[in-house]
Amino acid sequence: MKFGIVVNEGPYTHQAADTAYQFTKAALEKGHEIVRVFFYHDGVNNGTRLTTPPQDERNIVKRWSELAQQHKLDLVVCVAAAQRRGIVDRDEAKRHGKDADNIAAGFRISGLGQLIEAGVLADRLVAFGD
Amino acid sequence: MADETMEEGGNPTGVVKKFMYVNRRAPYGTVYPLEGLEVVLIGAAFEQDVSMAFVDDGVYQLKKGQDTAETGMKNFSPAYRALEMYDVEKLYAEKESLEARGLTQDDLLVSVEVLSTAELTELMEQQDVILNY
Numbered sequence: 001m002k003f004g005i006v007v008n009e010g011p012y013t014h015q016a017a018d019t020a021y022q023f024t025k026a027a028l029e030k031g032h033e034i035v036r037v038f039f040y041h042d043g044v045n046n047g048t049r050l051t052t053p054p055q056d057e058r059n060i061v062k063r064w065s066e067l068a069q070q071h072k073l074d075l076v077v078c079v080a081a082a083q084r085r086g087i088v089d090r091d092e093a094k095r096h097g098k099d100a101d102n103i104a105a106g107f108r109i110s111g112l113g114q115l116i117e118a119g120v121l122a123d124r125l126v127a128f129g130d
Numbered sequence: 131m132a133d134e135t136m137e138e139g140g141n142p143t144g145v146v147k148k149f150m151y152v153n154r155r156a157p158y159g160t161v162y163p164l165e166g167l168e169v170v171l172i173g174a175a176f177e178q179d180v181s182m183a184f185v186d187d188g189v190y191q192l193k194k195g196q197d198t199a200e201t202g203m204k205n206f207s208p209a210y211r212a213l214e215m216y217d218v219e220k221l222y223a224e225k226e227s228l229e230a231r232g233l234t235q236d237d238l239l240v241s242v243e244v245l246s247t248a249e250l251t252e253l254m255e256q257q258d259v260i261l262n263y
Contacts (some may be wrong), residue, residue, distance in 0.1 A: 006261075041165055080168055084161075112172040113139070119259040120145050120178070127262065 004122030008129025010042035049104035068106030139175025147258035153188035166263025174216035181220035
């Protein structure tokens with residue numbers, strides 16, 4: 001089955017960020033296809049490489065980056081939600097005159113059209129959050 | 131790349147699915163209603179079969195006369211009136227939610243179809259994609 005995944009909550013605050021990862025990983029292990037993981041609302045905070053959790057805790061951002069690399073996942077951070085919350089890639093930083101970017105490896109910033117497209121392409125769009 | 135094919139809108143896949151956006155929160159307590167509305171407005175360019183349902187405190191999003199001046203929040207309620215221009219015309223409000231809050235169609239800034247919980251449930255079962263805000 002083709003799944004689209006939507007992550008609507010930020011890391012550590014809300015279990016949704018963990019459950020989305022566990023679901024995605026389990027689906028891949030079962031041989032399903034993940035057409036895209038789309039990060040929206042505070043979910044965009046799953047995509048900052050500046051995250052530095054204590055060493056004995058899970059690193060949620062790194063975990064996504066590694067999964068993306070292993071399975072060529074398309075991890076998309078919504079540009080509108082990202083701008084509000086300070087998640088930027090190099091292009092966005094340049095465009096808005098910011099002195100740094102913080103997008104993590106394996107993530108890309110794009111528009112809400114990517115969410116709609118995931119809904120169109122997937123057999124099931126599964127959203128994680130309240 | 132997908133980005134180039136769908137970012138500008140249109141529907142290169144030719145697939146039309148039923149998308150329902152379920153709005154169940156009060157307009158300003160959280161960012162969900164505002165960002166949910168952004169999905170609807172951007173998504174309208176992709177030629178899908180779109181509807182919006184307003185349930186629970188979500189019916190307050192459609193309340194006439196919203197004044198956010200003293201809260202420092204942007205009043206985004208005029209955008210609901212623009213939905214028609216985006217061809218988003220199927221708006222449903224749950225009867226029980228309106229009644230529980232003492233609201234009627236006359237209190238709302240756009241025209242909606244009022245459905246009972248049972249009717250709305252049936253409609254939801256017909257959807258391909260439901261996004262909840």
